[in-house]
Amino acid sequence: MNYRSDIVFAAVADPTRRAILDQLARGPARVTDVAAPFAMSLNAISKHIKVLERAGLVRRTRRGREHTLALEPAPLREVVRWASKLEQFWTERLDRMEAFFAEKRKRS
């Protein structure tokens, strides 16, 4: 529906970006620190961070030459909402089916 959740879902689809978010969940960090654990160039990480930023999942604060990144988990709520809604609809369906067959059994 929302064009914005498209961006969030796409941002979160990449495993590297999910790992970055996992790391930022343990606290804010600079770009270089975020990049450290990964076996790829700093530039690649910089790009990933920009994607996360555009999705609203990361907030950047500049102090001098250092950029400090912080997790901004709000957009994840939409992801949770969508996924658990599907699960819920499904279980409700199962419940209705259950009820239907129970009723049928009782009548016969």
Added chain:
Amino acid sequence: MNYRSDIVFAAVADPTRRAILDQLARGPARVTDVAAPFAMSLNAISKHIKVLERAGLVRRTRRGREHTLALEPAPLREVVRWASKLEQFWTERLDRMEAFFAEKRKRS
């Protein structure tokens, strides 16, 4: 972490595929029926369904020439788990900070 959740996240990243899942949440349907609302070829939808199938999000049962598709929401649980874990870690961090400053305020 899990290579399998990579597949699930990737499957769910595409808006068309999310729409397919939304539709299947209202009940099982044939491939043609699933494709009907979309302004793209049946082949494209067939491909999308295959992706969803490989991610374990859709189960297919063949009866004659018709393939009936059903939502299989189990893999979504991993998505929910990950996303809400991040949210939770974050709020816990905020709580700890809150507690820290409250303590500090009390002492001074």
Added chain:
DNA sequence: CGGTAGTTCAACCTGACGGTTGAATATGGA
């Protein structure tokens, strides 16, 4: 001032993804 650290910008390459079209396969019905 000069050098180095932190970060981005720009250009480029490659592979995969999402789509198309046309043919093949298999089942159902007259």
Added chain:
DNA sequence: TCCATATTCAACCGTCAGGTTGAACTACCG
């Protein structure tokens, strides 16, 4: 048997995402 329906397979194509490298920019420090 013949035709239509339901679906996939195979080949192809354009775009874009993720990665690289090299240069630029800005801020700190001797």
